[in-house]
Amino acid sequence: MAALLKRSASLLRAGALQKHGVLTKQALCLFSTNMRMFTNKISVEMDGTTGVAVLTMKSPPVNSLSLDFLTEFTISLEKLEMDKACRGVILTSALPRVFSAGLDITEMCGKSAEHYAAFWRAVQEFWLKLYTSNMVTVAAINGSCPAGGCLMALVCDYRVMADDPKFSIGLNETKLGIVAPFWFKDTMTNTIGNRETEKALQLGYMYSPADALKVGLVDQLASADKVETVASTVMSEWLAIPDHARHLTKSMMRKPTRDRLVTHRDADITSFVNFVTKDSIQKSLQMYLESLKQRKR
Numbered sequence: 353m354a355a356l357l358k359r360s361a362s363l364l365r366a367g368a369l370q371k372h373g374v375l376t377k378q379a380l381c382l383f384s385t386n387m388r389m390f391t392n393k394i395s396v397e398m399d400g401t402t403g404v405a406v407l408t409m410k411s412p413p414v415n416s417l418s419l420d421f422l423t424e425f426t427i428s429l430e431k432l433e434m435d436k437a438c439r440g441v442i443l444t445s446a447l448p449r450v451f452s453a454g455l456d457i458t459e460m461c462g463k464s465a466e467h468y469a470a471f472w473r474a475v476q477e478f479w480l481k482l483y484t485s486n487m488v489t490v491a492a493i494n495g496s497c498p499a500g501g502c503l504m505a506l507v508c509d510y511r512v513m514a515d516d517p518k519f520s521i522g523l524n525e526t527k528l529g530i531v532a533p534f535w536f537k538d539t540m541t542n543t544i545g546n547r548e549t550e551k552a553l554q555l556g557y558m559y560s561p562a563d564a565l566k567v568g569l570v571d572q573l574a575s576a577d578k579v580e581t582v583a584s585t586v587m588s589e590w591l592a593i594p595d596h597a598r599h600l601t602k603s604m605m606r607k608p609t610r611d612r613l614v615t616h617r618d619a620d621i622t623s624f625v626n627f628v629t630k631d632s633i634q635k636s637l638q639m640y641l642e643s644l645k646q647r648k649r
């Protein structure tokens with residue numbers, strides 16, 4: 353399986369997915385048709401009777417979204433999307449306190465412009481695949497999820513978060529001295545409205561679960577040990593709606609936001625590369641990474 357995944361990842365890097373937005377037959381046929389799929393960083397368990405897959409992130413220490421992680425995630429999602437038996441996906445984390453720490457900061461530090469462009473294309477692809485999925489997507493948020501982690505939850509159809517005040521959720525980019533791109537902003541605005549997003553983004557605000565519920569950033573809280581069970585209950589409610597009617601409605605709601613990124617995709621990559629290669633931004637990111645390490649001492 354590891355070898356198959358490696359081969360598929362290299363196909364993806366070569367542009368099979370990125371260029372056309374779909375996996376080629378060549379890439380897809382590399383996968384087994386088993387109901388369980390394990391990669392280095394993700395496991396997927398599909399229940400054939402309910403049509404629901406649980407995609408569990410298991411990339412210690414913090415499920416950060418590295419280029420490899422994003423590639424594995426996108427491949428796993430595409431495989432589920434192509435499986436007619438799969439109607440819904442629950443996203444969750446195998447790590448005890450973290451859903452996802454967002455984009456892997458080391459992918460944005462000290463690398464070449466080509467690397468930044470490939471990384472950003474993978475971030476865009478990940479967002480596009482999840483945002484436009486025909487499946488019902490429910491985030492079972494069983495830990496903290498800053499920045500890209502919050503984005504992942506926001507693109508799902510429904511969010512259940514563990515009611516633990518130690519956890520937080522939000523787009524905290526300004527705290528790193530960087531700026532959330534327009535499609536991160538659009539995703540948040542579509543969920544909690546313009547005014548709340550304006551405050552949250554400028555302040556890089558991280559919401560407690562209770563505050564996140566208050567502003568509508570998450571839909572429901574559950575005790576930590578019940579998050580996945582509640583997510584499954586929600587999933588069955590959503591799956592009671594006929595698929596075609598639900599996903600045509602989803603697509604109608606999401607098309608303008610999706611089209612905006614698709615139209616400006618290359619310009620967005622150029623803008624990211626120009627931004628992240630600035631000395632001042634590199635310095636900010638290095639300092640932030642260092643501060644994370646210092647916190648432990």
Ligand SMILES: CC/C=C\CCC/C=C/C(=O)SCCNC(=O)CCNC(=O)[C@H](O)C(C)(C)COP(=O)(O)OP(=O)(O)OC[C@H]1O[C@@H](n2cnc3c(N)ncnc32)[C@H](O)[C@@H]1OP(=O)(O)O
Nearest residue numbers: 413416453454455456457458496498499500624627644645
């Ligand atoms: C034009 C557009 C330009 C730019 C747009 C870019 C958009 C960016 C989006 C992002 O997602 S940026 C990433 C933002 N993420 C964060 O700020 C999260 C930072 N991390 C934390 O707050 C915490 O780590 C935690 C997630 C709450 C977990 O805390 P915990 O105490 O459990 O772990 P610890 O802090 O000790 O971390 C362990 C280990 O992991 C490293 N780490 C943490 N987060 C990241 C990350 N996002 N990327 C890379 N590495 C990360 C941390 O440094 C520790 O490393 P160490 O063991 O070597 O010390």
